[in-house]
Amino acid sequence: MDKHLILASTSPRRKALLEQVGADFEIIPSELRENPIIGTPVQQARALALDKARAVAHGRRSGLVIGADTIVVVNSAILGKPRDRHEARTMLRLLAGRRHQVITGLAVIDTGGGREVVAHEESAVWIRSLTDDEIERYVASGEPDDKAGAYAVQGLGSLLVERIEGCYYNVVGLPLVRLDRMLAEFGVHLL
Amino acid sequence: MDKHLILASTSPRRKALLEQVGADFEIIPSELRENPIIGTPVQQARALALDKARAVAHGRRSGLVIGADTIVVVNSAILGKPRDRHEARTMLRLLAGRRHQVITGLAVIDTGGGREVVAHEESAVWIRSLTDDEIERYVASGEPDDKAGAYAVQGLGSLLVERIEGCYYNVVGLPLVRLDRMLAEFGVHLL
Numbered sequence: 001m002d003k004h005l006i007l008a009s010t011s012p013r014r015k016a017l018l019e020q021v022g023a024d025f026e027i028i029p030s031e032l033r034e035n036p037i038i039g040t041p042v043q044q045a046r047a048l049a050l051d052k053a054r055a056v057a058h059g060r061r062s063g064l065v066i067g068a069d070t071i072v073v074v075n076s077a078i079l080g081k082p083r084d085r086h087e088a089r090t091m092l093r094l095l096a097g098r099r100h101q102v103i104t105g106l107a108v109i110d111t112g113g114g115r116e117v118v119a120h121e122e123s124a125v126w127i128r129s130l131t132d133d134e135i136e137r138y139v140a141s142g143e144p145d146d147k148a149g150a151y152a153v154q155g156l157g158s159l160l161v162e163r164i165e166g167c168y169y170n171v172v173g174l175p176l177v178r179l180d181r182m183l184a185e186f187g188v189h190l191l
Numbered sequence: 192m193d194k195h196l197i198l199a200s201t202s203p204r205r206k207a208l209l210e211q212v213g214a215d216f217e218i219i220p221s222e223l224r225e226n227p228i229i230g231t232p233v234q235q236a237r238a239l240a241l242d243k244a245r246a247v248a249h250g251r252r253s254g255l256v257i258g259a260d261t262i263v264v265v266n267s268a269i270l271g272k273p274r275d276r277h278e279a280r281t282m283l284r285l286l287a288g289r290r291h292q293v294i295t296g297l298a299v300i301d302t303g304g305g306r307e308v309v310a311h312e313e314s315a316v317w318i319r320s321l322t323d324d325e326i327e328r329y330v331a332s333g334e335p336d337d338k339a340g341a342y343a344v345q346g347l348g349s350l351l352v353e354r355i356e357g358c359y360y361n362v363v364g365l366p367l368v369r370l371d372r373m374l375a376e377f378g379v380h381l382l
Contacts, residue, residue: 021350128368134382158360159212159382162368168359169349177319177353191325191350 003110003188006063008056013154014068014174021176021190030055030067041073045105046118053107053116060111064186067107070173072149074100079149088139091150096160097129100149102171108182117182121175123166127151130160194301194379197256199247204345205259205365212367212381221246221258232264236296237309244298244307251302255377258298261364263340265291270340279330282341287351288320291340293362299373308373312366314357318342321351 005025007014018025030052037044046069053067072079074094082088105120130138143157144150151157153164153171161171169176180190196216198205209216221243228235237260244258263270265285273279296311321329334348335341342348344355344362358366371381 017349020345021347137382153359154211156212156382158208158367159371160368161359163357164359165356166354168344168352168355176349177351180350191328191347 003186004063005183005188006056006060006065008052008065008067011068011173013152013172017169017172017174017176023190025066026063028056028065041071041076041078041101041103042105042120042122044078045069045071045103046107046120047105049105049120050107050116050118053109057109057111063111064183064188065107065109065111066179067109068104068174070102070104070148070170072100072102074098074149081146081148082144082150085139085145088144088150089135092127092130092135092138092144095127095149095151096135097127099124099126101125102149102166104170104173104175106175106179106182108179108186110186115186117185119178119182121167121170121178123164123168123170125153125161125171126163127160128162194377195254196374196379197247197251197254199243199256199258202259202364204343204363208360208363208365208367214381216257217254219247219256232262232267232269232292232294233296233311233313235269236260236262236294237298237311238296240296240311241298241307241309244300248300248302254302255374255379256298256300256302257370258300259295259365261293261295261339261361263291263293265289265340272337272339273335273341276330276336279335279341280326283318283321283326283329283335286318286340286342287326288318290315290317292316293340293357295361295364295366297366297370297373299370299377301377306377308376310369310373312358312361312369314355314359314361316344316352316362317354318351319353 008030048069049067057065199221201220239260240258248256
């Protein structure tokens with residue numbers, strides 16, 4: 001049975017993480033219009049990850065499709081990618097000096113047998129207090145533009161994140177230990 | 192006053208982290224023979240970081256010298272770099288399925304005025320339980336060879352670390368938020 005991995009995501013961070021652990025995989029973006037989903041943040045992240053994986057799995061006869069969706073939650077509000085730099089500033093002001101949650105929904109579908117496994121990982125992140133000047137310099141770097149919550153823990157944003165409780169790679173966008181455990185259910189091991 | 196940064200370390204991880212945040216710096220390795228230091232793990236990491244920075248600062252008239260020393264502590268024992276692959280296996284068996292501490296001592300010396308600032312950062316790390324086969328495959332990758340505690344959280348080792356409490360970059364070897372705060376005392380800002 002062919003168990004080659006298909007990552008249903010165009011995120012360069014997810015691609016880099018799978019490469020980091022030496023995984024052999026193919027990228028097929030899910031052309032999913034992200035419709036609003038009802039439910040808690042965890043339910044939304046899980047449902048969207050599954051939708052993405054299903055969109056790519058549909059009609060395929062071989063391969064394990066991996067879908068993922070990462071969201072940033074602060075005070076029960078979900079922060080997506082900022083629409084512009086004004087919104088990026090607003091998000092960073094909201095996150096600075098307090099704790100927030102990062103949730104990644106993960107789905108793995110075996111296109112051969114049709115079996116679906118869904119899980120999620122949740123980490124707490126503390127961003128240090130920031131001056132307006134610091135927010136301005138960070139926004140000007142362009143890094144917040146395409147990131148949920150307007151920051152990247154793995155880039156210049158490493159100067160903002162003072163504490164994590166949970167899986168670090170979940171905060172980057174792909175919880176590797178969790179994914180490895182899910183793939184093991186299909187007989188695939190990353191290590 | 193010249194405040195250019197000098198990293199007193201040959202660690203490729205520390206170099207990569209300073210580059211990641213766009214810092215302008217020079218590397219001057221401290222040719223320090225690491226003598227055993229008496230004291231708690233925190234005292235040892237701080238003293239060794241200061242020794243390394245002093246060895247490079249000595250005789251220089253300009254620049255801020257950064258010294259760092261990262262140690263892995265489990266059950267009160269300090270794990271250094273494994274001497275061989277046999278010891279790497281032993282360390283990984285010791286760390287698997289339990290929590291350990293990673294401590295980085297940091298020292299910054301202003302060679303102009305002679306002022307020294309020393310601090311440390313401590314993070315808790317949970318490595319998942321590992322089978323003998325997984326340990327064997329990880330050791331065979333060569334990654335543990337030159338790492339304190341025989342693992343690297345930023346490489347293939349990302350499949351081993353399931354949880355962190357504290358600064359992630361401290362576990363890599365250079366706590367960036369802490370360093371930024373120390374440099375700020377000398378008027379230097381990384382962000």
